[in-house]
Amino acid sequence: MSFKGLKPILYGGREVWPLVEGGKGVAVSNHASSGAWAAAGGIGTVSAVNADSYDPDGKIVPQIYDGLTRKERHEQLVQFGIRGGVEQVQRAHEIAGGKGAININVLWEMGGAQQILEGVLERTQGLVTGVTCGAGMPYKLSEIAARFNVHYLPIISSARAFRALWKRAYHKVADLMAAVVYEDPWLAGGHNGLSNAEDPRQPQDPYPRVKALRDTMRAEGIADSVPIVMAGGVWFLRDWNDWIDNPELGQIVFQFGTRPLLTQESPIPLAWKDHLRTLEPGDVLLHRFSPTGFYSSAVRNPFLRNLEARSERQIPYSKVEAGEHTARLDVGVGNKNYWVAPADLERARAWVAAGFKEGLRTPDDTIIFVSEDERAVIQKDQKDCMGCLSHCGFSAWKDHDDYTTGYLADPRSFCIQKTLQEIAHGGPIDQNLMFAGHAAFNFKTDPFYSNNFTPTVKQLIDRILTGD
Template structure:
């Protein structure tokens, strides 16, 4: 493995290894501070991060507001306080290296997070001089450059195609080119978490990332962006030896690498031990690219019981009509509230009766004129979670919340989805990793086969980076 040279990110020369920012307390001050201290760019998640009491224990994010809007204001306050706390602790953890310019510290934020711009302003205002940059994806963050430049930090937009970057550059970023730290290419078929798969791309047919990144570099050159501005390859990166033809490649220009999944299994990683143990059992194919997220984006997570239940729920689904029409001539006689009449096909009527006989006796309407059949207990949990919405997204399909205007998407709340804030808070703070959403990249199965993790070995972040630099 040839030695990796440092690259210029904004105004600083750093090791071209970036910690992927994972939300809801999965990338915190210890993991990101350790990554920065090792000479790379550590990434503090600013997505509803933990703050702490005087004893150092995470403060539970409990909501007292009687309305969604009131709870949304509480959520923004929690988000700002938590992210500021994490940044300050991460900086203290790596202070010597950061002051010397041998490491960098970014925050990661989701543009489609509820109140994202307010949170970003709030965090950057209170962490002046501590941060190198802001990494941002999950949407089209047109105002990212403007906000980052206002506080003197670089911006690292996350895109999944050259087309997306071209739109961002032409509309907004070209005005603030000097603050562009890097462009993160997040492979939509390989990365964990929310992915930027477009409607024109087939989720079942992965594309080779090389030509997509080469196209991204060509678009950057069209915009007058120097080849010295790195493209960060994110998603599917495990062994650097598998990417040797990318390094020092004149077609691609400066290339850095983001590691999102491997840092989950380190001593500094804040995820619970049960989650870490689960990672070491995964087989190839255990990570599912799915579309159950209330964001409406595709996302990748371990296909555990939580996702299997969502798959099964959607399979217990039939179309209906409010009037007898075409093949929909049969009045549904199970799962329907008194006074409601829905017409379905003969086959769907028989399917619904079968589900009811198995205990799925409640039919919930979806925004697509279909009904999904669930147990009475699940129906109560779904309705309770929808009612308890705290506005964690800018637009939520599950609860029909919107963080602006009249605070409603105008569509029926979708029972095929779930409260993402609830399940991510739960798994990050000790909840059952089989019964909650467990984000992971598609290379997570390699924990089981990589000899580095033999005999239950869990490295420190520095040991992991030293290992990565060998090519393994």
């Protein structure tokens, strides 16, 4: 018997539990985790963001970019993305064995998103039930879904964003919209859809936001049987007791992104799994360092602390002596003429004396100070850019038109593709970005995980269905 009589829903022509595995990009939500989630009767999600592919011996093919230009490397990235996405879907489908459902997840802001999504769907017809897509405003999602006859599930963080998508595009393909994913911008892991009107330090209660989304959907004539998927911060179903069978909200489905990280089928390295068991409340930071320009949530490890420190060693400058910029900067920038406030000149000299000898300009008319080693890494990573985003603040790449954002590359950010590939494939967990949702501290206190217990996906779903 499931918690509070939680009932299966009809999705893609079969009954499934209203439990969705959250898609986690770059080789994390892969065939093993999503196939097992579907086999247990839920909706598994294969990430089609930099997915792994395999050689004839079943070993992961390293994604090596030897193209001479960024555009050539970007083309390689798209081909890797299609091949990996297809292989992951095929393997997940086999594991699922006709149970549950398999979705794929793409970020609209990834480089070549449309090409990769179309390439994967073309080669996996009949295997994919739906496409979840967020990170940006994916207006074309419904049109692509219609072309391949799959369901689509837009990921949004406010009723306003959904209404804009619906009015512009989705109303034309209403029949294939299987659900709307509300991803809480304060609680979800990975990239978050906080708008400029919202305060990252002031989380809002998701209930009124989801009710506003349902009200918007009803006003547009969308039936209550089209579920809203609650994503971000979901751990125990008992915490959501008053959401289930609630006429104000209509049909609710729950997405679990962080909990599936710690399962036997989860492909992340053991060191990452072990670290999840040590997290305390507040150890996941909502930050602005991502080269996407979005807020995102990740474990506040030395990698993230280093980015925080880098941004703290920052001063504004002007190219002419003006206003409070009356002191010529005489450290970190060679013979170039930059003018700063006298107090900032003293700070810059202190940073240089502490070993942060290199001044690097940012797009915001500021200069940050880094060590020589750090400068070398930043410049190499910027040079090696393979165009993994549609717009990258770190390298100033854009995946269309003239292939540049027109802005100065931002040294306060980092190469996201490099660090996510590294951590997913065994790189040091303290020197790479480690995405996690804000409820990850529960691993330490939830008795289900005591004595280092790591459940199978089936055991996890059985546990979730009890309310715990």
